[in-house]
Amino acid sequence: MEKLDIKAKSSLGDFYLVSFTLKEGLLGIKCDCQAGRFMQGCKHKLAFLRNDSSILFDPEETPDFIKAVEWIKGSSYPPLMAEIDAAETIMLEHKRVLKNLYRKLEEGMKKRY
Numbered sequence: 045m046e047k048l049d050i051k052a053k054s055s056l057g058d059f060y061l062v063s064f065t066l067k068e069g070l071l072g073i074k075c076d077c078q079a080g081r082f083m084q085g086c087k088h089k090l091a092f093l094r095n096d097s098s099i100l101f102d103p104e105e106t107p108d109f110i111k112a113v114e115w116i117k118g119s120s121y122p123p124l125m126a127e128i129d130a131a132e133t134i135m136l137e138h139k140r141v142l143k144n145l146y147r148k149l150e151e152g153m154k155k156r157y
């Protein structure tokens with residue numbers, strides 16, 4: 045088993061530890077932030093999955109970041125991330141459509157006074 049522990053910036057200025065384990069071709073990713081501990085896709089793990097190096101707390105861990113991203117590329121996560129991104133794009137479009145519809149509804153109701 046191979047393991048990498050990389051510090052990710054927290055919004056409070058300190059860091060969370062994102063841990064990667066590669067075992068028999070399967071990649072596990074954990075984060076010790078509150079959302080991460082409840083097994084949710086926290087923003088720290090998602091930043092690694094999106095190859096976003098701005099999440100790095102310590103620039104000296106860049107080689108480990110690159111290695112983690114290589115592990116991710118070889119895993120089953122990229123197709124899932126593509127599906128998530130596509131679903132989020134659709135969701136944003138629908139939110140925009142809904143917002144316009146509610147505005148039209150409000151305008152219509154005001155005109156009747």
Ligand SMILES: [Zn+2]
Pocket residue numbers: 060075076077078079080086087088089
């Ligand atoms: Zn996290």
